[in-house]
Amino acid sequence: MDQIPLPVWIAGGIAILVIVVICVIFILQRRRVDLTHSKSPGQKPEWIKTVPPPETVAATQADGEGIGLYDYDPGEGLAAAFVEQIEDIVHARLGEDPALAGIGVDFKTSPSGELEVWVDGKSYMDVSDIPDERLREVVRQAISSWEQGG
DSSP states (O other), rough: OOOOOOHHHHHHHHHHHHHHHHHHHHHHHTTEEEEEEEESSSOOOGGGGGGGGGHHHHHHHHTTTOOOOOOTTTTTTTOHHHHHHHHHHHHHHHOOOOOTTTTEEEEOOOOOOOOOEEEEEEEEEEGGOSSEEEHHHHHHHHHHHHHHOO
């Protein structure tokens, strides 16, 4: 049986040393993570942004689904989770205004991958195309509320 040459022992030792140094660096970096403060003043920490807005929590609980990232009801179109959360905010605000409460709004992804806003069965590719100014404002406010985290 041949003996392992000295250069192989040296290369192996260096490889093990590099791995140990990388592990130590990862451990030290992990301890620097602050889960309670954001890097940007006035903003929530990044991990908190994954918590659904209160309107989504209320909608999923009302449907008996517990707490989910978005509320999906059978028959509606499906979009990205954050878009569904904005839709939940819109629905909550429409329910607060008797003049708008009867309007059916659904956000979904078109076959081309773009966002479609459906209002009473009619599709709009841009919020500014929605004919009812009050509804446009509700959608804009819902987007702003979602962006601000509540």
